[in-house]
Amino acid sequence: xxxxxxxxxxxxxxxxxxxxxxxxxxxxxxxxxxxxxxxxxxxxxxxxxxxxxxxxxxxxxxxxxxxxxxxxxxxxxxxxxxxxxxxxxxxxxxxxxxxxxxxxxxxxxxxxxxxxxxxxxxxxxxxxxxx
Amino acid sequence: xxxxxxxxxxxxxxxxxxxxxxxxxxxxxxxxxxxxxxxxxxxxxxxxxxxxxxxxxxxxxxxxxxxxxxxxxxxxxxxxxxxxxxxxxxxxxxxxxxxxxxxxxxxxxxxxxxxxxxxxxxx
Numbered sequence: 001x002x003x004x005x006x007x008x009x010x011x012x013x014x015x016x017x018x019x020x021x022x023x024x025x026x027x028x029x030x031x032x033x034x035x036x037x038x039x040x041x042x043x044x045x046x047x048x049x050x051x052x053x054x055x056x057x058x059x060x061x062x063x064x065x066x067x068x069x070x071x072x073x074x075x076x077x078x079x080x081x082x083x084x085x086x087x088x089x090x091x092x093x094x095x096x097x098x099x100x101x102x103x104x105x106x107x108x109x110x111x112x113x114x115x116x117x118x119x120x121x122x123x124x125x126x127x128x129x130x131x
Numbered sequence: 132x133x134x135x136x137x138x139x140x141x142x143x144x145x146x147x148x149x150x151x152x153x154x155x156x157x158x159x160x161x162x163x164x165x166x167x168x169x170x171x172x173x174x175x176x177x178x179x180x181x182x183x184x185x186x187x188x189x190x191x192x193x194x195x196x197x198x199x200x201x202x203x204x205x206x207x208x209x210x211x212x213x214x215x216x217x218x219x220x221x222x223x224x225x226x227x228x229x230x231x232x233x234x235x236x237x238x239x240x241x242x243x244x245x246x247x248x249x250x251x252x253x254x
Binding site for chain 1: 160166183200206
């Protein structure tokens with residue numbers, strides 16, 4: 001039987017282990033993303049306009065400080081965990097058997113590729129001094 | 132009709148949470164790849180940025196913001212009910228509070244995101 005109180009979230013898994021850890025981490029990363037993701041949207045869509053954020057703007061302004069690189073990398077880690085574990089829950093809910101195994105394998109592979117691409121660019125993009 | 136089917140507000144809150152979550156996931160996949168292009172192929176990134184900054188791109192950005200804001204607010208609502216189960220009795224009221232904040236914050240933000248469509252890009 002599932003927890004009597006759950007009206008919209010996934011019921012807290014019984015018995016502990018990895019599933020319970022993921023359940024807690026979804027909520028923990030969720031709270032962190034409330035701050036990080038909304039701040040990110042506020043900066044790139046409200047304070048600045050998307051039209052001015054070309055590649056040179058990112059190299060000269062946005063990623064000119066270690067703080068914002070660290071901020072964006074933290075956001076990347078949080079969102080990769082939260083989004084991919086969330087989609088995992090959706091896949092497990094609707095897909096069974098071999099297709100589920102294949103989909104989940106593809107999902108984890110995609111998460112790893114995005115982890116590698118995102119980490120590479122945020123850590124290695126050279127800072128270009130403003131001319 | 133929608134409000135009468137089975138779970139009422141609770142079910143709609145859940146369905147919207149799931150739909151907005153998958154939509155944000157899809158955008159994150161695209162977004163990490165486009166940001167990778169800033170280092171890997173800046174010209175391609177700038178071309179993609181022109182699409183983001185176009186009128187259709189701005190409408191999609193506003194929709195992304197809506198999905199993000201709903202998912203963030205309803206996510207907090209879920210967490211509140213998960214850790215203080217007695218508050219689940221007020222899940223409807225909590226959902227209406229989410230919508231109140233959604234409209235109050237979302238409308239001004241949508242205005243700012245969409246305004247360049249008819250006023251031109253601020254310089």
